[in-house]
Structure formats: structure tokens, C-alpha cells
Amino acid sequence: MQRSLKAVALVTAFATVSALAACSTGGASSEEVLSVWTFKQSEVEALQAVGDAWGSENEMKVEVSVYTPDDAYATKIQSAAKAGTLPDVLSVHSQGEDWKLAQAGIIKDLTDVFDADWQGQFLPGIVDAAAITQTQIDNSGDDPTSTLKDLEAGNFYSVPFLAGTPGVVFARKSLLEAAGVDSATPPASWEEWVESMTATVENDPATGGLVTGLSVPETGLFWLYRPMAYAYLGKDAFYGRDSVDQSPSWDSAESVETLKLYDQLSPLWAPGVLSLGIDQADQAFADGSAAWDVGGTFTLSSLTTFGVDASDISVFPVPPSTTGKIQTIAYPASPLISGAVTNTSKHQDEAVSFLKYLTSVEGAALFASTALDLPATAVPESALTDPLLKQLVAVIATTSGDETFAPNDFSAQPAGTVLHDASVLLTNLPAKTDTPDGLGRSMSELYTAAWAAIK
Numbered sequence: 001m002q003r004s005l006k007a008v009a010l011v012t013a014f015a016t017v018s019a020l021a022a023c024s025t026g027g028a029s030s031e032e033v034l035s036v037w038t039f040k041q042s043e044v045e046a047l048q049a050v051g052d053a054w055g056s057e058n059e060m061k062v063e064v065s066v067y068t069p070d071d072a073y074a075t076k077i078q079s080a081a082k083a084g085t086l087p088d089v090l091s092v093h094s095q096g097e098d099w100k101l102a103q104a105g106i107i108k109d110l111t112d113v114f115d116a117d118w119q120g121q122f123l124p125g126i127v128d129a130a131a132i133t134q135t136q137i138d139n140s141g142d143d144p145t146s147t148l149k150d151l152e153a154g155n156f157y158s159v160p161f162l163a164g165t166p167g168v169v170f171a172r173k174s175l176l177e178a179a180g181v182d183s184a185t186p187p188a189s190w191e192e193w194v195e196s197m198t199a200t201v202e203n204d205p206a207t208g209g210l211v212t213g214l215s216v217p218e219t220g221l222f223w224l225y226r227p228m229a230y231a232y233l234g235k236d237a238f239y240g241r242d243s244v245d246q247s248p249s250w251d252s253a254e255s256v257e258t259l260k261l262y263d264q265l266s267p268l269w270a271p272g273v274l275s276l277g278i279d280q281a282d283q284a285f286a287d288g289s290a291a292w293d294v295g296g297t298f299t300l301s302s303l304t305t306f307g308v309d310a311s312d313i314s315v316f317p318v319p320p321s322t323t324g325k326i327q328t329i330a331y332p333a334s335p336l337i338s339g340a341v342t343n344t345s346k347h348q349d350e351a352v353s354f355l356k357y358l359t360s361v362e363g364a365a366l367f368a369s370t371a372l373d374l375p376a377t378a379v380p381e382s383a384l385t386d387p388l389l390k391q392l393v394a395v396i397a398t399t400s401g402d403e404t405f406a407p408n409d410f411s412a413q414p415a416g417t418v419l420h421d422a423s424v425l426l427t428n429l430p431a432k433t434d435t436p437d438g439l440g441r442s443m444s445e446l447y448t449a450a451w452a453a454i455k
Contacts, residue, residue, distance in 0.1 A: 032060055033060070034061070035062075037066070038091035042305055043162075045370055046373070047062075049366055049370045050370075051063075051354070054358070069277075081104075088351045089339055090106075091338075094336055094337060096410075100146075102157035103148050108157070108340070108342070109152075110340075110352070121361065122378060127160075129335055129406070130159070130338065132153060133154075136148065141416070143454070158339060161337060161339050162335075162371075162373055165296055165334055165407055167317055168294070168315060168318070169293070169317070170292070172291050173314055174312050175288070178203060179291075189319050194265070197291070198268065206271070207291060209268055209292070211293050212224065213276055214281075214427060215276055215277050218420065220430070224294050225426060227329065228261060228262065229258040230405045232323070233325060234325030234326055235402045241447075246447055250447060251443070256436050259439050263436050265430065269430050281293060282303055285303065286308040296336075297396070301372045304388075317329070331407075332406065335376055341355070359376065365379045368383070369383070414451045422446060
């Protein structure tokens, strides 16, 4: 699963392997090799390129291994922690997976080495977002499968190297133009976008629809519904709805209206979208089976892997509704994927050195140009030569304020599986098995029960 799904809690086994991880003597098998694991296929070549550059200066070989999808990666980490065979560096989902691994004793606290000079290289807001807060610790509760109670507020347990945002739409210009839709001017509102999608579907139901990986239900919630709902409700109501006070409630008129807006997509999804995984959805878009694809900045690397024609693609953020509180939503960069150093690594100093190079301007530019993904480091635009990558840079806001949507801010959420459960409930709309009113009531009941469970 990609970056914006990082908030899904890791499996229970992470809480049970901490003692084994802490006392293990595993790590790289050779003093001359720094081992790096990732869960993202499109990162492998880029991490290896960075590793080769760093290794040539440090007389050390870097070996990058990939384990995918996410559940297979989680299982691999669990078994390696038990067996004492963890790598030196783990690629982890920022603001979630890193904290669970730290709670389990698998990765190091990097606060002491992640100093001000190092932090100064990052995009605005990245460093602040990467530090765990007391609210996030408190809201994690005492359940061993989800608690973060052993961590310290303000500390860093990983270093972001890939940034970006969900809520990014990719459109096939040729399919839009065939339906009489202007492909040069992105839709300015949710309503305009729905109108354009309606035109492409009416022109060709087989190829004019919208895709995202709805068989992973979090995609609909994280990448599409949440940014739209944030703009409609406004900052205070958006976070208040998820909080213990549930103000406004999920079944309130304004909340149900966001579900009605989301339900406008129900006749516009591509055939079979509920059975598509993330890669399958991107593949369907790349081969011309869909006119629209919702993902994030991270989706570009997948699309290029599938051979998409870059000249036939336009990029824009999920637009706000004209009837909402926020008329111009901004998407600041958030940390998506980070590098963590395992507690069992025999090369911890070298691992930190590798992460420093990966997040330097030189290393980040090499990573970005190889992976076609956005680095967490502030890299000059002149170093990003790919035209689609430059379009993605334009999506990222550099300002702050109530109009900016922070996609990885789940601080108002209760602990447990509520985000996954809410994601599953939300799929009832594209499946046409529930109504917005009925879904609002179910969501309200879900959040009420989740907060009651941790009181």
C-alpha cells in the first residue's frame, strides 16, 4: 500500500517481538555491506543509485531488497525481528509505521543525530510532521496492538526521504478530448470535475471512468474523500467530527452532505473498480481503460513503470466543492516514506550516514530523478527535469493556514482499527449498498464505539 495509507496500524505481532528485537544480534551479514529494505518496487532503482553513490565514497556496498505488498513486508519484518536477521535500514511509512516499529523496539530513536543542520535541508513542515506529538501518544490508548505509550513526544524515530500528498488526479488528455472536455484546463471545483467525468463516461463507458485501488478500501478514504471533506467542512469541523466529542457528528447534515458529494462518483467509477488493487488501478489507467486515476504524487512513479505516455497526462489536485467552507484547498508536502535504523544493525553509524546522503540535496535529486517521485528535501526545481514531475511540484503548496490540508494528520482519531473500518464502510457507496444518510449513521456509531473503547 502506498504512502498515504501509512496510518493503518501494524499487526499485533510487532508488539510481541520487541524483546527479541532488542536482544538480537542480527544485521548485515558482512562488515562491507549495508542492507536496505523497502516495500515499494519503484523505490528500488532509486535507492540503489543513491546507495552506489554513497557506497563509492564510504567503501561499503549497499544492497537494496524489496518485499511487497505491505502485508508481506510487515510479515517479513516480524519474522526477521524474531530470527535476528533485520537489515540495517528499513523503509517505513512515515507518521505511523515508524512509531509502531519504535514502540516494538525494532528501530532506533534518531533524535540525537537528527540535528538542526540536518533538519534545515527539508521542505517546510516536513520535520514538524515527522515528530510524534503527545496527543498522538495519548490517543493511542493502552491496547498493546496500537499503543505508542513508550515513545517520547517531539522525538524522531525515522528520517523522511520521500514526501508528497494524496488527493492528486491524473487525467488522460486524449480520452477527455474525445468527449469534448477541455484537457488543458483542470477543473476548478468538485462539481466541474464531476461534470467532466460524466462527459467521458457518457462518451465511452468502457474507458471514460474513474479508477483507484478500491480493493484496498483506504484509498477511497485517504486519497479522495478526506481532502474533499476537509474543504467542505473546514478545518475545525473536519477534525472535530473525528474527535471524542464528535462535533459535528458524522450523521449531521453537513457531514452527510460530504457523503452525498462522494456518492456523486458512484455512477462514474470504471467497471470492476471495487476489485482493483492500487497497481491494478494504475495499470488500467496506463493502458487506456480509464480516463481518470486518483492517487497522489507517489502515483507518477507507478504510472511511468507501466509505460504511460507522459505527453497524454495532465495532473491536478482533488478540487473543492463550490458549496464548502474552503474554496481554494492547498496541499502541503507531508512526509510519506522514511528511513529507519534498526536496533540490531551492526552498522548504525553507517546507516545514519547513508540516510544523511539520501536526504542531502545531491542524494535527494538523484533519488527524485531516478524514481520520478518527490523527495522530502528541498531540491531546486532546476534539478527536476521531468515535465510531469514539475507538474507534481506545482501541486505542492508552500503556504500554511486553514486552507491547507495535512493528509497525514490523524491526531484527532481514536486508536484501534477505526480508520480501516471507516474505509470499509465508505466502499458501500460505490458498491451501491448504502445511502449517504445510512452511512452517516454507521460512521457515527463506529466513532462513538471507538472512543468508548479507549476511555
